[in-house]
Amino acid sequence: MRYLKSLNKYFWKYRWRFLLGILFIIASNYFRILSPQVTGYVVNSVEEHLRDNREKEAGLKPSESDHLKLEKSEKREYDILVRVFITRIDLLKPSFGQKVGICGITLLVLALLGGFFMFLMRQTIIVMSRHIEYDQKNEVYGHYQRLDLNFFKTHSTGDMMSRIAEDVSRVRQFTGPAVMYLINLVAVIGFSLFFMIRKDPLLTLYVLAPLPILAITIYYVNNIIHKKSEHIQALLSDLTTNAQESYSGIRVIKSFVQEGAMYQFFQNNSEDYRKNAISLAKVESIYFPSMGLMIGLSTLLTIMIGGIYVIHGTHHTDIGTITEFVIYITMLMFPVSAIGWVASMTQRAAASQKRLNEFLNTEPKIDMPPHGLKKDIEGNIVFDQVGFTYPNTGIRALHRFSLQIKKGQKVAIVGKTGSGKTTLAQLLLRMYDPQEGKIEMDQKDLKEFDLKNLRNQISYVPQDVFLFSDTVSGNIRFGMGSGNEEEVRQAASYAAVEKEIQDFSSQFATLIGERGVTLSGGQKQRISIARALIKNPKVLLLDDCLSAIDANTEKEILSNLNSYLKDRTAIIITHRIFALFDFDLIVVLDEGEIVEKGTHRELMEKNGYYAYLYDLQQQKEE
Numbered sequence: 001m002r003y004l005k006s007l008n009k010y011f012w013k014y015r016w017r018f019l020l021g022i023l024f025i026i027a028s029n030y031f032r033i034l035s036p037q038v039t040g041y042v043v044n045s046v047e048e049h050l051r052d053n054r055e056k057e058a059g060l061k062p063s064e065s066d067h068l069k070l071e072k073s074e075k076r077e078y079d080i081l082v083r084v085f086i087t088r089i090d091l092l093k094p095s096f097g098q099k100v101g102i103c104g105i106t107l108l109v110l111a112l113l114g115g116f117f118m119f120l121m122r123q124t125i126i127v128m129s130r131h132i133e134y135d136q137k138n139e140v141y142g143h144y145q146r147l148d149l150n151f152f153k154t155h156s157t158g159d160m161m162s163r164i165a166e167d168v169s170r171v172r173q174f175t176g177p178a179v180m181y182l183i184n185l186v187a188v189i190g191f192s193l194f195f196m197i198r199k200d201p202l203l204t205l206y207v208l209a210p211l212p213i214l215a216i217t218i219y220y221v222n223n224i225i226h227k228k229s230e231h232i233q234a235l236l237s238d239l240t241t242n243a244q245e246s247y248s249g250i251r252v253i254k255s256f257v258q259e260g261a262m263y264q265f266f267q268n269n270s271e272d273y274r275k276n277a278i279s280l281a282k283v284e285s286i287y288f289p290s291m292g293l294m295i296g297l298s299t300l301l302t303i304m305i306g307g308i309y310v311i312h313g314t315h316h317t318d319i320g321t322i323t324e325f326v327i328y329i330t331m332l333m334f335p336v337s338a339i340g341w342v343a344s345m346t347q348r349a350a351a352s353q354k355r356l357n358e359f360l361n362t363e364p365k366i367d368m369p370p371h372g373l374k375k376d377i378e379g380n381i382v383f384d385q386v387g388f389t390y391p392n393t394g395i396r397a398l399h400r401f402s403l404q405i406k407k408g409q410k411v412a413i414v415g416k417t418g419s420g421k422t423t424l425a426q427l428l429l430r431m432y433d434p435q436e437g438k439i440e441m442d443q444k445d446l447k448e449f450d451l452k453n454l455r456n457q458i459s460y461v462p463q464d465v466f467l468f469s470d471t472v473s474g475n476i477r478f479g480m481g482s483g484n485e486e487e488v489r490q491a492a493s494y495a496a497v498e499k500e501i502q503d504f505s506s507q508f509a510t511l512i513g514e515r516g517v518t519l520s521g522g523q524k525q526r527i528s529i530a531r532a533l534i535k536n537p538k539v540l541l542l543d544d545c546l547s548a549i550d551a552n553t554e555k556e557i558l559s560n561l562n563s564y565l566k567d568r569t570a571i572i573i574t575h576r577i578f579a580l581f582d583f584d585l586i587v588v589l590d591e592g593e594i595v596e597k598g599t600h601r602e603l604m605e606k607n608g609y610y611a612y613l614y615d616l617q618q619q620k621e622e
């Protein structure tokens with residue numbers, strides 16, 4: 001439950017709305033609680049009327065003084081508003097029919113008032129919960145954005161999605177309906193107990209005798225329901241994951257002819273889910289009837305014990321009181337049966353909030369200096385004895401890596417897969433910080449820079465390109481915010497993809513992804529390159545992003561880059577060697593360490609590892 005404390009800031013933020021909601025709940029219940037009293041009064045009037053008639057028929061004079069005495073003592077037990085109402089009616093001295101008519105209209109007005117305030121109570125409390133949900137979703141999303149890459153590597157997308165969607169919505173079930181029903185419950189119980197005890201404490205005691213049994217039943221049944229529904233939730237999540245994998249891996253499933261096996265697997269999961277869901281439905285089907293039984297028992301006790309009192313004339317109990325009590329009990333039925341629901345909602349919300357707090361309390365490992373350097377960088381980069389080990393796997397990706405890159409230099413990082421090339425790019429973008437050594441940009445430690453300012457001036461094209469479900473143009477100008485059509489076209493032209501885009505049905509306005517065109521791997525890579533080039537970066541980082549591009553297009557892009565890069569610093573990570581591109585420096589990496597460096601000619605003359613890689617590539621291409 002303590003996890004829900006973190007919601008206090010939201011309740012505080014919406015305190016006035018919340019307070020108003022509470023007032024509306026009280027008002028709604030206040031008007032509803034007056035109906036039993038008016039009904040009791042009417043019933044008593046009817047009974048009196050019948051008695052008078054009987055007495056008249058028997059030729060006796062109605063004993064008025066007795067009546068008045070009784071009425072006065074009775075009136076004191078009603079609510080002040082009802083007392084005023086009765087006094088007014090008595091002053092008017094209406095006929096019996098008129099009296100019943102006025103009471104009927106009053107009951108209708110009371111029901112309308114109760115309903116009106118109930119409407120307002122939903123308008124405030126449920127609306128408040130929607131505001132909280134909105135704030136919380138933004139908070140979680142905003143926090144996701146702040147977290148470092150390691151967090152995303154160690155948490156599955158499904159898990160993150162379920163926290164921002166399902167957990168937030170479960171918390172909303174608490175801040176909205178659960179809180180509303182809880183306050184409502186307190187108000188109904190408070191009001192009815194107050195008037196019941198005031199009217200007849202002993203009868204109240206008898207009537208409420210089954211309540212502890214009810215509470216215990218609710219507690220046990222609710223626990224069972226809670227456990228079962230948790231289990232069902234987990235089964236449902238498995239089922240969804242299973243279905244999702246089947247859809248996304250459909251090509252593999254079909255080519256390995258595993259449709260039958262996958263179907264069987266899904267069916268087994270589904271069967272398990274069905275059995276559990278049915279078992280839950282059975283328990284739930286006991287819940288409400290048992291509640292009804294208890295309430296019925298209370299009603300029975302009221303009529304029986306009240307009836308005995310009336311028959312024996314003891315305890316001042318009259319038929320009106322019995323009627324009043326029966327209505328109170330009926331009014332208690334729904335809120336009391338909702339106790340279990342409220343409890344389980346609260347439990348679930350606490351579990352969800354705990355999961356959310358786990359994320360919200362995770363601090364990004366990359367610390368941002370509060371007043372970081374915000375300046376235009378030139379692109380002089382120094383790696384000084386840099387060592388980096390991935391914290392989650394303990395794999396050492398870089399070891400004593402030292403390299404100087406001057407402004408405007410074009411450097412190639414060559415090596416086999418797994419030699420640490422991508423890690424270098426990640427460190428330069430400060431996705432991670434090195435554990436050993438340091439990286440400098442323009443003679444200043446990278447950590448001194450304002451992170452956003454730094455990343456804004458470095459363009460990065462990752463190995464596994466990612467495009468958004470947006471237009472081609474939207475994807476290219478992603479990092480820009482603005483960027484006019486001409487700039488977009490120019491960038492696409494540098495990336496040698498413009499011609500193909502012009503052939504699309506809506507050219508640059510063509511949608512990419514499920515709702516639009518499906519692009520080839522090479523097209524995606526080139527659009528990503530265009531996205532990096534349009535940013536006009538000081539440093540360009542290309543991470544093996546020409547792998548799906550044919551040799552001719554590759555040549556075109558490289559020659560375009562030659563003119564585009566001019567005085568920009570460029571680091572081109574590749575497992576292929578581009579002999580035609582005039583690199584100032586080629587660094588050969590193996591197992592996180594530099595094994596060779598120099599220009600293409602120097603390295604070929606050296607006839608070492610680089611020359612070996614190059615020969616291997618030539619042989620393959622031939």
Ligand code: ADP
Binds near residue numbers: 153393396415419424
């Ligand atoms: P390259 O880009 O040369 O293929 P990487 O820099 O991606 O190499 O990887 C270097 C080493 O670090 C590899 O052994 C790889 O398995 C490991 N590695 C890469 N990324 C991660 C990660 N996010 N978590 C743990 N280990 C990683």
